[in-house]
Amino acid sequence: MSRSLNLAVIPGDGIGQEVVAEGLKVLSAVLPQDVKLETKEYDFGARRYHATGETLTDADVDALKRHDAILLGAIGDPSVPSGVLERGFLLKLRFAFDHHVNLRPSKLLPGVATPLAGQPEIDFVVVREGTEGPYTGNGGTIRKGTPHEVATEVSVNTAFGVERVVRDAFARAQARPRKKLTLVHKNNVLAFAGHLWTNVFNQVAEEFPDVTTDYIHVDAATIYLVTDPARFDVIVTDNLFGDIITDLAAAVSGGIGVAASGNINPSGDFPSMFEPVHGSAPDIAGQGKADPTATVLSVALLLRHLGYEAEAVRIEDAVSADLGERGSLPARSTSEIGDALSVRVAG
Amino acid sequence: MSRSLNLAVIPGDGIGQEVVAEGLKVLSAVLPQDVKLETKEYDFGARRYHATGETLTDADVDALKRHDAILLGAIGDPSVPSGVLERGFLLKLRFAFDHHVNLRPSKLLPGVATPLAGQPEIDFVVVREGTEGPYTGNGGTIRKGTPHEVATEVSVNTAFGVERVVRDAFARAQARPRKKLTLVHKNNVLAFAGHLWTNVFNQVAEEFPDVTTDYIHVDAATIYLVTDPARFDVIVTDNLFGDIITDLAAAVSGGIGVAASGNINPSGDFPSMFEPVHGSAPDIAGQGKADPTATVLSVALLLRHLGYEAEAVRIEDAVSADLGERGSLPARSTSEIGDALSVRVAG
Numbered sequence: 201m202s203r204s205l206n207l208a209v210i211p212g213d214g215i216g217q218e219v220v221a222e223g224l225k226v227l228s229a230v231l232p233q234d235v236k237l238e239t240k241e242y243d244f245g246a247r248r249y250h251a252t253g254e255t256l257t258d259a260d261v262d263a264l265k266r267h268d269a270i271l272l273g274a275i276g277d278p279s280v281p282s283g284v285l286e287r288g289f290l291l292k293l294r295f296a297f298d299h300h301v302n303l304r305p306s307k308l309l310p311g312v313a314t315p316l317a318g319q320p321e322i323d324f325v326v327v328r329e330g331t332e333g334p335y336t337g338n339g340g341t342i343r344k345g346t347p348h349e350v351a352t353e354v355s356v357n358t359a360f361g362v363e364r365v366v367r368d369a370f371a372r373a374q375a376r377p378r379k380k381l382t383l384v385h386k387n388n389v390l391a392f393a394g395h396l397w398t399n400v401f402n403q404v405a406e407e408f409p410d411v412t413t414d415y416i417h418v419d420a421a422t423i424y425l426v427t428d429p430a431r432f433d434v435i436v437t438d439n440l441f442g443d444i445i446t447d448l449a450a451a452v453s454g455g456i457g458v459a460a461s462g463n464i465n466p467s468g469d470f471p472s473m474f475e476p477v478h479g480s481a482p483d484i485a486g487q488g489k490a491d492p493t494a495t496v497l498s499v500a501l502l503l504r505h506l507g508y509e510a511e512a513v514r515i516e517d518a519v520s521a522d523l524g525e526r527g528s529l530p531a532r533s534t535s536e537i538g539d540a541l542s543v544r545v546a547g
Numbered sequence: 548m549s550r551s552l553n554l555a556v557i558p559g560d561g562i563g564q565e566v567v568a569e570g571l572k573v574l575s576a577v578l579p580q581d582v583k584l585e586t587k588e589y590d591f592g593a594r595r596y597h598a599t600g601e602t603l604t605d606a607d608v609d610a611l612k613r614h615d616a617i618l619l620g621a622i623g624d625p626s627v628p629s630g631v632l633e634r635g636f637l638l639k640l641r642f643a644f645d646h647h648v649n650l651r652p653s654k655l656l657p658g659v660a661t662p663l664a665g666q667p668e669i670d671f672v673v674v675r676e677g678t679e680g681p682y683t684g685n686g687g688t689i690r691k692g693t694p695h696e697v698a699t700e701v702s703v704n705t706a707f708g709v710e711r712v713v714r715d716a717f718a719r720a721q722a723r724p725r726k727k728l729t730l731v732h733k734n735n736v737l738a739f740a741g742h743l744w745t746n747v748f749n750q751v752a753e754e755f756p757d758v759t760t761d762y763i764h765v766d767a768a769t770i771y772l773v774t775d776p777a778r779f780d781v782i783v784t785d786n787l788f789g790d791i792i793t794d795l796a797a798a799v800s801g802g803i804g805v806a807a808s809g810n811i812n813p814s815g816d817f818p819s820m821f822e823p824v825h826g827s828a829p830d831i832a833g834q835g836k837a838d839p840t841a842t843v844l845s846v847a848l849l850l851r852h853l854g855y856e857a858e859a860v861r862i863e864d865a866v867s868a869d870l871g872e873r874g875s876l877p878a879r880s881t882s883e884i885g886d887a888l889s890v891r892v893a894g
């Protein structure tokens with residue numbers, strides 16, 4: 201019986217093109233022979249926006265729907281006003297495909313530089329809610345541009361939305377050796393949303409008696425991320441807090457050059473999307489300088505999501521081995537790193 | 548002519564008592580002879596809440612109003628439900644006295660341990676808005692406790708509120724050697740508030756042509772705080788982003804044991820309040836183990852705010868000298884550190 205993997209590929213802007221090419225190279229090398237890989241490339245991002253004014257049309261969403269998963273490079277360019285591509289493409293897609301589990305693992309691998317002293321142990325996963333909180337676009341402005349302007353942003357939190365992501369996080373924590381889940385919020389100030397999150401968290405906890413639980417305010421969480429990151433195993437948090445702490449988490453665990461992420465719809469009703477945490481880095485685009493590691497690790501998350509666990513592990517092991525040797529090697533180009541990883545995963 | 552300084556003192560909970568005692572000791576030692584220091588102690592916090600159910604009454608606010616400034620130790624105890632004292636006392640006072648400039652300097656002093664590798668240069672000030680954003684208590688809950696609960700939090704931002712804190716931050720940046728101001732927000736996602744902040748920032752910038760400006764998203768700011776903190780001089784930001792990044796800033800610049808803060812009303816219509824960033828640390832309360840340095844540095848901010856610049860500098864120099872020698876000294880008690888600093892500032 202032959203299997204197939206039908207992938208939407210969105211290279212996007214800047215270094216997106218280069219890193220996605222390497223991600224696909226490693227994917228081809230790791231996939232079992234009997235899996236038929238089909239890829240279709242989509243041109244989204246700054247180029248398309250400048251040419252047509254479009255970021256993501258309904259027809260685009262329909263086309264993307266037909267794939268098993270989406271691999272994204274990076275979207276964003278200084279020539280496009282801040283927010284246009286972020287809201288018009290990235291967030292639109294997360295909402296259209298109900299990507300409510302935004303998965304961001306952080307692992308400090310041997311040999312990788314961290315800004316923290318003493319090479320601490322870092323191995324945790326952040327489960328960031330992806331479809332609610334202050335990201336819904338709710339809010340507005342009155343008296344715009346006048347001295348009496350008032351602008352509001354509304355964070356919307358539902359029991360439905362919080363419960364499904366909290367349950368997903370508990371399941372992930374249960375599957376890990378330490379079985380520990382930390383809720384990060386700011387329930388001492390944001391009392392309405394904070395009460396909902398805390399309450400749902402405590403309720404779902406009863407279904408997972410073997411998972412140790414913990415609560416930390418978001419401000420204190422940033423302290424622990426630099427003074428005691430080993431205390432974290434799985435973290436579940438709101439969309440905005442997750443945005444903030446995962447950038448910090450990426451920074452302390454080797455930088456955004458190696459940070460992968462998944463925008464996941466666990467129901468499978470819509471394809472999930474996998475992307476490096478880094479942006480399009482237009483300053484180094486086209487020079488073969490970008491590190492494709494974060495994209496390659498995103499391919500591992502993609503494979504795991506689609507059930508190819510052994511292949512995901514092979515990629516992760518290959519990346520660990522490659523990073524561990526970097527200190528003793530001369531700098532390599534984007535494609536040289538991709539080649540090296542392809543050889544390792546095939547071997 | 549004799550001058551007077553009429554101070555409200557709120558020791559509060561846990562280690563608050565001990566550290567405030569040392570703050571007052573150093574204050575007495577540094578004040579010029581002709582300044583008559585009057586202090587009145589107020590009992591707020593967990594004890595009062597358990598005894599009377601009160602956190603801060605209108606009569607309390609009226610009494611506090613009559614002072615030149617307020618020195619606070621710490622408020623909070625595990626015996627009180629999360630949020631009660633935070634919202635009922637700390638935030639209530641910030642709003643009652645319109646403390647819109649929440650000032651939080653971060654300076655890594657020689658000899659002080661940081662979790663960052665390579666002892667980077669850190670010397671910046673965060674000007675956090677203190678009376679708007681998601682801290683206003685706007686929002687609500689429907690269908691509480693049911694599977695259909697919806698909880699909202701509304702971030703309220705006004706041109707009036709943003710402009711006054713942005714202008715204050717520009718003035719502070721202009722008075723520093725590097726003259727650089729960074730706006731931290733998330734204007735690519737929180738477009739209503741983000742537009743207001745960015746627009747006002749750019750407008751006020753025209754009045755300060757000698758100040759270099761910069762914009763960074765809050766998620767990226769957490770990366771720079773650990774990889775390149777030297778890039779920051781003055782930061783101005785929203786209430787919630789300020790809460791988060793100042794805890795991280797404190798962590799990287801020597802820990803919350805040395806982080807001071809001011810809740811300032813620059814108009815002088817109401818007294819400003821000065822407090823260490825740390826909490827009440829009930830686990831070490833009453834043991835003489837707490838480091839009073841953050842409180843002593845808060846006293847320096849208090850003195851500077853009231854015009855005693857030379858005295859503020861003397862305290863800061865004394866703290867620098869004391870911290871620089873700690874590595875070679877045996878551990879000291881709370882009051883021994885206070886004594887040592889008192890001797891230095893008097894000397």
Ligand SMILES: CC(C)[C@H](C(=O)O)[C@@H](O)C(=O)O
Nearest residue numbers: 286287290291443735736766
């Ligand atoms: C680009 C932006 C919309 C996005 C976010 O805020 O979620 C990014 O920061 C991320 O973390 O994926």
Ligand SMILES: CC(C)[C@H](C(=O)O)[C@@H](O)C(=O)O
Nearest residue numbers: 388389419633634637638790
């Ligand atoms: C205790 C809490 C209400 C407070 C805040 O969120 O402002 C604290 O974290 C701070 O930074 O002063």
